[in-house]
Amino acid sequence: MSFLDELRNILGPDGLISTSEEVRTYECDGLTNFRVKPVAVVLPTSTEQVQGVLRICHRERIPFVARGSGTGLSGGALPVSGGIVISLAKMNHILEVDLPNQRVVVEPGVINLNVTGRVAPDGYFYAPDPSSQSVCSIGGNVAENAGGAHCLKYGFTTTHVLGIDVVLPDGTLAHFGSKTLDAPGYDLAGVFVGSEGTLGIATKVTLRIVKRPECVQTLLAAFDTTNQAGAAVSDIIAAGMLPAAIEMMDNLAIQAAEAAVHANYPNCGGLLLVELDGPVAEVDTLIAQVSAICRENGAGEVRVAQTEEERAVVWKGRKAAFAAVGRISPNYIVQDGVIPRTALPKILNEMERLASERGLRVANVFHAGDGNLHPLVLYDRRIEGQEHAAERLAERILELCIEMGGSITGEHGVGEEKKHMMGKMFAEPDLATMQKLRCAFDPLSLANPTKVFPRPRLCGETPGEYKPHPLETAGVAERF
Amino acid sequence: MRIVEPQSGEEAAEILRCANEDGAAVIPRGGGTKSDWGNPPARTDVMLSTARLNRVIEHAWADLTVTVEAGCTIAELQRTLAQHGQRLAVDPLWPEKATVGGVLSANDTGVLRLRYGGLRDLVIGVTLALADGTLAQSGGKVVKNVAGYDLSKLVTGAFGTLGVIISATFRLHPLPKYTQTVTATVPDLGAMQILLGKILDAQLVPAAVQVRVGAGAPQIDVLFEGTEEGINFQIDRLRGMTPLVESDDEVWARLDAGAKISVLPAKIGETLEGLEGYAVVEATGIGWLQAGRLAELREKIERAGGSLVMMRPFPGMDAWGNTAQSNGGGALALMRSIKQHFDPRGILNPGVFVGGI
Numbered sequence: 001m002s003f004l005d006e007l008r009n010i011l012g013p014d015g016l017i018s019t020s021e022e023v024r025t026y027e028c029d030g031l032t033n034f035r036v037k038p039v040a041v042v043l044p045t046s047t048e049q050v051q052g053v054l055r056i057c058h059r060e061r062i063p064f065v066a067r068g069s070g071t072g073l074s075g076g077a078l079p080v081s082g083g084i085v086i087s088l089a090k091m092n093h094i095l096e097v098d099l100p101n102q103r104v105v106v107e108p109g110v111i112n113l114n115v116t117g118r119v120a121p122d123g124y125f126y127a128p129d130p131s132s133q134s135v136c137s138i139g140g141n142v143a144e145n146a147g148g149a150h151c152l153k154y155g156f157t158t159t160h161v162l163g164i165d166v167v168l169p170d171g172t173l174a175h176f177g178s179k180t181l182d183a184p185g186y187d188l189a190g191v192f193v194g195s196e197g198t199l200g201i202a203t204k205v206t207l208r209i210v211k212r213p214e215c216v217q218t219l220l221a222a223f224d225t226t227n228q229a230g231a232a233v234s235d236i237i238a239a240g241m242l243p244a245a246i247e248m249m250d251n252l253a254i255q256a257a258e259a260a261v262h263a264n265y266p267n268c269g270g271l272l273l274v275e276l277d278g279p280v281a282e283v284d285t286l287i288a289q290v291s292a293i294c295r296e297n298g299a300g301e302v303r304v305a306q307t308e309e310e311r312a313v314v315w316k317g318r319k320a321a322f323a324a325v326g327r328i329s330p331n332y333i334v335q336d337g338v339i340p341r342t343a344l345p346k347i348l349n350e351m352e353r354l355a356s357e358r359g360l361r362v363a364n365v366f367h368a369g370d371g372n373l374h375p376l377v378l379y380d381r382r383i384e385g386q387e388h389a390a391e392r393l394a395e396r397i398l399e400l401c402i403e404m405g406g407s408i409t410g411e412h413g414v415g416e417e418k419k420h421m422m423g424k425m426f427a428e429p430d431l432a433t434m435q436k437l438r439c440a441f442d443p444l445s446l447a448n449p450t451k452v453f454p455r456p457r458l459c460g461e462t463p464g465e466y467k468p469h470p471l472e473t474a475g476v477a478e479r480f
Numbered sequence: 481m482r483i484v485e486p487q488s489g490e491e492a493a494e495i496l497r498c499a500n501e502d503g504a505a506v507i508p509r510g511g512g513t514k515s516d517w518g519n520p521p522a523r524t525d526v527m528l529s530t531a532r533l534n535r536v537i538e539h540a541w542a543d544l545t546v547t548v549e550a551g552c553t554i555a556e557l558q559r560t561l562a563q564h565g566q567r568l569a570v571d572p573l574w575p576e577k578a579t580v581g582g583v584l585s586a587n588d589t590g591v592l593r594l595r596y597g598g599l600r601d602l603v604i605g606v607t608l609a610l611a612d613g614t615l616a617q618s619g620g621k622v623v624k625n626v627a628g629y630d631l632s633k634l635v636t637g638a639f640g641t642l643g644v645i646i647s648a649t650f651r652l653h654p655l656p657k658y659t660q661t662v663t664a665t666v667p668d669l670g671a672m673q674i675l676l677g678k679i680l681d682a683q684l685v686p687a688a689v690q691v692r693v694g695a696g697a698p699q700i701d702v703l704f705e706g707t708e709e710g711i712n713f714q715i716d717r718l719r720g721m722t723p724l725v726e727s728d729d730e731v732w733a734r735l736d737a738g739a740k741i742s743v744l745p746a747k748i749g750e751t752l753e754g755l756e757g758y759a760v761v762e763a764t765g766i767g768w769l770q771a772g773r774l775a776e777l778r779e780k781i782e783r784a785g786g787s788l789v790m791m792r793p794f795p796g797m798d799a800w801g802n803t804a805q806s807n808g809g810g811a812l813a814l815m816r817s818i819k820q821h822f823d824p825r826g827i828l829n830p831g832v833f834v835g836g837i
Contacts (some may be wrong), residue, residue, distance in 0.1 A: 098746075099681075100677060100745070100746035101744045101745050101746050102680070102745070123681075123683070144626065145626045145630075147624060147626075151624070155597060155601055156624070156626075158601075158630070158633070159597055159601050168810070168814065172810050172813075173810055174810030174811045174813075174814055175810065175811055176811060178785060178786075178787075179744060179785055180742040180743055180744055180765055180785060180786045180787065181593075181598070181742050181764055181765060181766055182587060182598075182637065182740075182742050182766060182787070183742070183787060184787050184789055184800040184801060184803045184834045185800075185803055185811060185812065185815050185833075185834045185835075186634060186637070186638055186642075186815050186818060187600055187633045187634060187636060187637055187638075188811060188814065188815070190600050190630060190633030190634070190636070191629060191630060191631075191633055191634050193630075194626050194629075194630055195629060211680070211681065211682075211683055212683070213683060213685075214683040234542060237542070237544065237654075238542070240565065240654030240655070240656075240657060241654075242653065242654070278685050278706075278710065279683065279684065279685065279710055279713050279714050279717070280713065281707075281709040281710050281712070281713030281714075282685075282706055282707055282709065282710025282713065282714075283710075284709070285707045285709045285710060286707065338622045338624050338625055339622065340540060340543040340545070340621065340622055341542070341543050342540070342542045342543050367624070370622070370623045370624045371543070371622055371623070371624070372624045405620075405621050405622070406620070406621075406622050406625075407620050407622050407624075407625035407626075407627050408627050409625070409626050409627050410622075410624040410625060410626065411624065411626060412626075413626055414626075414627055414628070418627075422627065422628065425620075425627055425628075426617065426627075426628060427616075427617070429614045429615060429616045430616045430617045430618065430628070431628075432614065432616070433608070433610065433614060433616035433618070433631065433822075434618070434628050434629045434631065436818075436821040436822055437629050437631070437634065437818065437821070438629070439821055440814065440817040440818040440820070440821045441814065441817075452628070
């Protein structure tokens with residue numbers, strides 16, 4: 001029986017896609033400039049089916065890439081040449097809602113916002129809120145350790161994942177963590193979240209949900225410059241406050257958002273969006289302090305959203321900002337880098353200088369509270385050389401992040417896009433140590449094998465004993 | 481047993497490399513406050529003390545982060561951070577002696593976890609010395625960072641079995657301007673569980689909540705932090721649910737316990753039914769016991785999906801319990817495989833961790 005027939009036996013006729021035309025849908029994720037056609041796409045409906053598929057892949061040495069909603073921005077779900085894609089889209093059930101313990105158990109294909117949708121009537125929400133939350137899946141969030149605007153206060157996906165059922169690359173099922181905290185043993189759930197599909201496939205995830213705050217207030221403050229806005233952020237932090245979110249947009253980003261969703265943002269050089277939540281008396285006191293700090297730092301207009309509708313519109317503009325940039329530029333690159341927050345003025349000035357030198361524009365949208373930048377490098381593909389210049393600038397911005405003590409990615413992941421930057425951020429021993437972990441999970445390098453790390457590495461199947469691998473003797477890879 | 485006190489990460493790594501060549505067992509040691517935790521080591525040849533790795537390397541106060549060497553005590557770290565009105569939001573046992581490396585390795589967060597998360601959520605980078613003499617970093621100095629595997633989490637709670645923590649970087653929080661603790665006394669465990677459920681479901685944002693159960697009626701302590709207005713508002717709200725008295729900070733003094741439990745928050749009362757002794761259980765479900773009949777209690781807790789871990793040796797009881805049950809099937813084999821890749825000769829704290837790791 002052929003490999004595809006075996007897969008069809010496990011998944012049924014509806015669970016396997018293998019015609020060239022049909023698999024095209026899966027040839028890329030949200031990062032569309034990389035495309036690879038998979039050999040086949042499988043759509044399992046149960047953990048057992050995922051196990052069955054991985055057992056065959058293991059036996060046949062076929063690499064696989066897990067895929068949620070395909071919204072990732074670093075090519076994490078980009079297929080691997082000669083491999084299959086495992087879509088978890090059909091495993092989209094909320095299995096258990098446990099309000100007294102503030103836990104929800106879901107399958108990986110469940111859409112992020114649907115978790116909140118299920119528990120909202122009882123006054124709870126699921127805190128991680130990537131901008132794509134209305135379409136992205138929990139499994140993808142787990143793979144990428146997705147963040148969002150509110151992780152400044154509430155933490156990232158990893159903070160909210162307590163347990164994961166994982167099918168390991170050899171098809172065995174393992175349970176990481178538990179509904180209770182501090183399960184004895186290594187924190188495998190902590191290690192798995194953010195591993196970008198390179199350690200196995202999550203088939204069930206236990207999430208923590210959070211009580212909806214009694215009161216939420218969102219303040220908009222308009223500054224002449226992003227430097228002024230940045231100074232206000234510093235003062236807010238120095239005053240000992242931890243807002244739920246602090247977002248900043250520069251003039252280009254404001255124009256784009258306005259053109260797209262008419263968020264009624266003031267037209268200014270640097271816009272701050274500060275959200276505070278908690279008990280009414282606490283929020284009232286703090287919002288007055290934030291207002292005063294913004295004015296002291298030169299804000300012309302300070303406005304607090306008065307209704308839930310106004311608040312929703314303010315956020316709609318922010319969350320639509322990436323897509324909105326399409327209104328003001330034919331092409332653009334979405335970048336994701338992190339700096340220590342205090343380096344903000346420095347990197348903004350440097351980005352502007354580099355962009356104008358190259359005749360390009362950079363729109364800036366960022367999570368100002370934690371220094372996570374999302375520069376959008378605008379260009380026009382029709383102008384010769386501009387695409388290359390834009391790519392080079394986007395990469396130079398990441399180098400600046402590293403030079404300033406930051407990171408090449410705050411929430412989008414390394415994936416395919418940034419794996420060549422890993423060697424700039426980490427030294428060889430650091431990468432070799434990460435490789436030890438990978439080899440413990442996936443000795444045959446079948447799980448998303450070409451991602452995250454700069455070049456293919458192989459695991460000795462039995463540590464200590466040396467057996468040359470064909471790729472190694474061919475000089476293609478090195479052994480770890 | 482020989483004692484070595486390296487002065488740098490490089491020295492520590494070199495010591496490990498030599499020990500590894502000789503197959504000598506290395507026992508990493510910080511303040512020595514939790515040496516009894518875990519199973520007794522199978523072998524002890526060299527004690528690697530972090531006593532001289534005790535500097536606060538960088539307090540980037542404007543970025544709310546600190547990088548600190550493993551041997552620095554928690555109290556010393558907190559004093560340094562307080563100069564800029566900040567803290568690492570944990571309250572581990574014996575802060576004057578316990579070190580950053582030891583507290584991370586033993587994963588002793590304390591009651592502030594309810595609001596600020598555990599050590600795993602606060603640590604954002606580590607430098608590790610591995611058994612083969614590698615000195616490696618993971619994470620970084622920024623709060624938000626998803627580049628590469630998060631080895632900080634791997635070594636948090638790993639009891640030094642994968643490598644020796646040389647330094648760590650943490651995200652910090654501002655010291656609260658105002659704090660107030662209030663205490664409610666309830667007639668029995670049933671009433672305790674109902675009130676606890678109400679508090680957690682009430683849109684209040686306490687920094688910590690714990691129940692104290694033992695002699696006399698159970699008590700629930702609630703710690704509020706923040707603005708004066710916010711605290712008073714929340715205490716008034718709480719008073720609407722139950723009679724309260726104001727308490728001082730001493731109610732939060734950590735218990736020098738014989739065992740740590742972890743149960744579901746809604747099952748705390750049920751778990752403590754029939755307890756012979758004294759217990760302090762945080763609203764996160766993590767609790768500390770000075771009690772008898774621990775074997776029976778462990779069975780009951782593990783059946784409900786929780787865990788009971790010994791804080792000091794007890795004849796006939798494994799420190800970690802039935803890990804196949806509490807951190808279900810398949811995981812233990814994988815943990816052994818990770819150990820094998822990081823420490824193939826098994827020289828780091830051999831036998832101390834779960835499943836004989």
